[in-house]
Amino acid sequence: MKRLSPVRPILVLALLAALFSFPPSRAADPAPDFPFSGVSGGSHTLAEFRGSFVLLEFWASWCVPCRKGFPFLDQLQAKHEAEGLKVVAVTLETDTAAVVSFVSGFDVKFLVGRDPSGRAGELYQVEAMPTAILLDKEGRPLARFEGGTDSIHEQMERTVAAVLRGEPVPAGAAAGKTRQGPKGNLKAWERGYLADPIMSLDGDPLIRVQRDHIHSSKEGAAGDGGVAGGGCGCN
Numbered sequence: 001m002k003r004l005s006p007v008r009p010i011l012v013l014a015l016l017a018a019l020f021s022f023p024p025s026r027a028a029d030p031a032p033d034f035p036f037s038g039v040s041g042g043s044h045t046l047a048e049f050r051g052s053f054v055l056l057e058f059w060a061s062w063c064v065p066c067r068k069g070f071p072f073l074d075q076l077q078a079k080h081e082a083e084g085l086k087v088v089a090v091t092l093e094t095d096t097a098a099v100v101s102f103v104s105g106f107d108v109k110f111l112v113g114r115d116p117s118g119r120a121g122e123l124y125q126v127e128a129m130p131t132a133i134l135l136d137k138e139g140r141p142l143a144r145f146e147g148g149t150d151s152i153h154e155q156m157e158r159t160v161a162a163v164l165r166g167e168p169v170p171a172g173a174a175a176g177k178t179r180q181g182p183k184g185n186l187k188a189w190e191r192g193y194l195a196d197p198i199m200s201l202d203g204d205p206l207i208r209v210q211r212d213h214i215h216s217s218k219e220g221a222a223g224d225g226g227v228a229g230g231g232c233g234c235n
Contacts (some may be wrong), residue, residue, distance in 0.1 A: 030139035031056075032123040036090050036113040039103050044113060050139050052086045053163060055156075057132040058121060059091050060189050061102035065148025066130045072153050074108040076160065083164045084137070088113065092121045092189035118187060127188050134159060134169075143169050 033047040046056065057073060059066040070089070077087040087110035091099055094116045103112055115121070124133060128146040134156075136142055143159050145152050159170055 028140045031133065031135055031141050032120075033139075034115060034120040034123060036115040036120065039099060039112045039114055044111070046088070047139065049086050049088065049135075051137055052084050053137060053160070054135040054139070055085065055087045055132055055160065056124075056135060057087070057089045057130050058124065058126045058189065059089055059130045060093055061091065061095070061098040063129040063148075067102070067105075069130055069148040069153070070106045070108055073110055074106075076157060077110045080160060080164055085160060085164065087111070090115055090120060092116065092118045092126070092187070118189065121187060121189055129188055131188075132156065134163065136163070 031046070033045055035043065035045050037043055046054070055073070055076070057069070059069065073087045073089060077085055089110060090113045092115055093099055099114060120126075124131070130146075130148050132145040133141050134143040134145075142163060145156050145159075155170070155172070162168070162170055
């Protein structure tokens with residue numbers, strides 16, 4: 001019987017070692033850290049909350065869903081704080097009076113902060129108000145929620161409860177891409193974001209011409225600029 005060369009088993013072992021020696025895939029990197037000030041005073045950074053699950057919400061004083069969302073966030077933290085959940089709500093507005101007036105209308109126990117530089121909004125690609133990001137104990141993003149409807153709040157509560165139980169993030173809530181916001185220099189946290197796109201100087205010229213026609217007609221007074229009509233309804 002022909003004997004195998006001693007080199008061949010060595011080559012086989014080397015190949016097997018190469019196949020199983022690839023490093024494991026790296027976990028998601030921690031979300032960007034940023035400094036902010038508390039509305040009631042004090043300086044903070046997002047990193048100081050490492051070791052807790054954090055629900056980071058970006059809000060604005062002019063945002064109607066945000067007004068509805070503050071009591072929900074307060075109840076959510078109260079329900080799950082013993083399990084390690086912290087809620088941090090940060091506004092990116094520069095209008096101090098508007099921020100103080102908004103916050104004074106609520107008696108909440110979670111931390112409310114400000115980053116008037118808007119840097120945090122850029123880091124987290126905020127394109128809707130409100131936007132919330134759920135972070136794990138290492139500061140890694142687990143889920144993202146845009147909007148403040150009842151269905152969003154229900155999804156948020158289900159996701160928080162599942163994560164705190166050690167279960168996977170429910171389908172549809174995983175952290176991913178944000179929706180596309182307006183083009184140009186307009187930011188989602190600026191009150192001007194509410195303006196109709198026709199007011200924007202950016203964008204496609206043909207679309208602007210079409211909307212100019214629709215918005216200037218009486219029959220185009222109720223339909224968001226679509227074929228069913230559109231406009232402000234003021235003519």
